[in-house]
Amino acid sequence: MSLVNLAHVCSHLQNASKARLGLTSIPVSKMHVNLMLGLQREGFISSVTLGGTTPPTPFLLQDQIDPEEHSDMAQKLAAEPWAAYPSAESPSGNLLGGREISYNVKVPQNPARRRLWLGLKYWNNEPVLKNMKLVSKPTRRLWLTSEDLGRITRTREAAYVKGLTHPGECMFLTTDRGILEARECVERKLGGMALCRVY
Amino acid sequence: MSVCRPVRCLFASASLSKPSASAAPKRSFHASAPRAARKRRPHYPSIKAEDLKLLNQAAETQYPKYDTSETALLEKRYTPAQIAAIKAAETAIDSRDLLTQSSRRTDPWLLPYEDDMSEVDPVTDHAEKLDPSDIPGSHDFQDVNEEERDEAITFIANENLAKMFPDGLPEGELSVETQRQLEEAMGTAVTQAVLDPRASFRVKNRHAAAALSDPRHSIVMPDIPRIDNRMVRQTRRLSSEEAEDPRQKRLLQYLNWDKTKLRSIKVKTLVVHGVTNQTRMGKIRSMYYLTIAGNQAGLLGVGEGKSVEPDEGRKQSVMAAIRNMRPIPRYENRTTFGDLECKVGATKVQLFARPPGFGLRVQHLIFEIARAAGLQDLAARTPRSRNKMNVIKATWEALCNQKLPDEIARARGKKLVDVRKVYYGGSVH
Structure with missing residues (x-):
């Protein structure tokens, strides 16, 4: 488990955000996948898809509807606004007519040709993920206890790790229960090896 | 053998040739007249004996000594010790001095009690009050x-x-003036x-x-005295006298403000230096000004001005600073939202949010900026270049471009809660 690849991923995500890319890919490893899912859970990235060397078909929540259908839908919604939400009768389909389309993504047989495709997020003309840095380094791993993490999440320094002082800053750790966010670790009283900090 | 000796001999022979009665040397090595030759003036005016006599008489009539009937009256009122003190005071002050140096007030604003007004005694110098x-x-x-x-x-x-x-009353046919x-x-x-x-x-x-x-018997306090002296008269300005500055007028129109609001803005010029423009004709020197403006409640602006006329440049920078004022988000109206960092040129400014009561432990330029913006708890580092202009600009940029928690929450689609606010029930500010 080398952190060199993770360092490359961190830099790549920062660069991709700066370049305002919508979709980018990183090499696949179990740690990368779990970390990216953690990032998605925290809302830093929009989608995580396993795919090949070419980007997967863009993920669409809804297919487009005709302009004629639009006016019908507007009338219906004005009468029954609750129809916008999924109900017991139609759990997937709702009045808005959107049907979630899931394309089958071709994943190459050869693991070396597999890539993890990430959807990046932007808000108010600013990338959501602006800064991503390693805490542990390939030559110096840092393990943090839950007490340390308690201090760190409360913006204090502990075990040579600076506190999470930026607004909305997150730190990810690899623990024996998987890759978790620092606050989650504090909640579950878990310690682990610090991977990276993101804001 | 000394070289001085022949010279001394020379002078000695000169003085010997013309012996004089006075001890002062005839020959001098200075251009100014000898001290003895200067006309001596006494330090005090010479008073003739006749005038002195007149003065004595006037002093005696104006400030007579206590006679026996008066001392008898004094004895009724005062203790022997007090009378001794009064007598000592009487002898200490020469009545002739009183006559020549003092003057009695006769103006209509004369106080109803005796005081020389040379100093204010908080105990005795109160107007008499009755209840x-x-x-x-x-x-x-x-x-x-x-x-x-x-x-x-x-x-x-x-x-x-x-x-x-x-x-x-005047009767009969009256002149216009009398009427x-x-x-x-x-x-x-x-x-x-x-x-x-x-x-x-x-x-x-x-x-x-x-x-x-x-x-x-009045319970109304007398008015605070209007201080009137040369200094006050020179600095006093009426609003009508004030010249209408066209630039200020335009600024007020732009901001849609009135003058009182403009007066509440704190303005400080932090950087002043001369700059030169090299042309074919020669160097053109002008002054550069960098001014900050803030309302000490979350508005902050930075303005620059440059002109050959120093006053003009300064005004330009002040107006620009007020016009450029932008809102600064403040956490609990005292510090920033988290740590901030901004880089302008080779200058990097790092600002750190701090707990209540920490104070402004920052360098002087950032201190002034924080004070103008109304921040109270802040720490800062300028790890790289400390160019004054860039430090100010970087600090301003950092303060303006803060990421707010609700913005972050919207961007990530997560719920963010200010724990401090929840814990203290929103009573932190």
Whole structure:
């Protein structure tokens, strides 16, 4: 488990955000996948898809509807606004007519040709993920206890790790229960090896 | 052998050749006249004996010594020790000095008590005050009715007029000047009569009636004295005298503000230096100004100005700073939202949010900026270049471009909660 690849991923995500890319890919490893899912859970990235060397078909929540259908839908919604939400009768389909389309993504047989495709997020003309840095380094791993993490999440320094002082800053750790966010670790009283900090 | 000796011999022979009665040397090595030759003036004017006699007489008549009847009166009032002190004071001050150096006040604003006013003594230098217990008899009074009031006003006005014209009112054909004076005096007399308490209240007790118009019984504090000296007169400016600055007028229009609001803005020029423009004709020197402006409640602006005229450049920068004011988000109205960092040129400024009561532990430029913006708890580092202009610009940029928690929450689609605010029930500020 080398952190060199993770360092490359961190830099790549920062660069991709700066370049305002919508979709980018990183090499696949179990740690990368779990970390990216953690990032998605925290809302830093929009989608995580396993795919090949070419980007997967863009993920669409809804297919487009005709302009004629639009006016019908507007009338219906004005009468029954609750129809916008999924109900017991139609759990997937709702009045808005959107049907979630899931394309089958071709994943190459050869693991070396597999890539993890990430959807990046932007808000108010600013990338959501602006800064991503390693805490542990390939030559110096840092393990943090839950007490340390308690201090760190409360913006204090502990075990040579600076506190999470930026607004909305997150730190990810690899623990024996998987890759978790620092606050989650504090909640579950878990310690682990610090991977990276993101804001 | 000394070289000086022949020279001395030379001088000695010169002085020997012409012996003089005075001890002062004839020959001098200086251009200025010898001290003895300068005309001596006494440090005090010479007073002739006759004048002195006159002065003595005047002093004695003006400030006579206590005679026996007066000392007898003093003995009734004062203890022997106090009398000894009074006598010592009498002998210490020469009555001739009193006559030549002191003067008695006769102006209408003369104080009702004796003081030389050379210094203010907080204990004794209060105007005399009397309270209701000093009025003998009943303190009752009634409000007058309309008729009584008119009657009283007429009476008091007549009384006042009689004081102003002791020889009686001028009668017959009057000149324009006298007519005007008379009208003015009548107006004054009626105004004074209306303001007189006797026109508003009916009092049986004579002492209580007197107390109504006695300033010693007034509960109203006397006005703070208007200080009037040369300095004040030069610096005093009326609003009408103030020149209307067209630039300021345009700024007010732009901001849609009035002058009072503009006055509440704190402005400080932090950087001043000269700059030169090299042209074919030569160097053109001008002054550069960088000014910050803030309302100490979350508005902050930075403005630059440059002009050949120093005053002009300064004004330019002030106006630009006020025009450039932008809102600064403040956490609990005291510090920033988390740590901030901004880089301008080679200057990097790092700002750190700090707990309440921490203070502004920052360098002087950032201190001024934080004070103008109304931040109270802040720490900062400028790890790289400390160019003054860039430090100010970077700090301003950092403060303006803060990421707010609700913005982050919207961007990530997560719920973010200010734990401090929740814990203290929103009563932190």
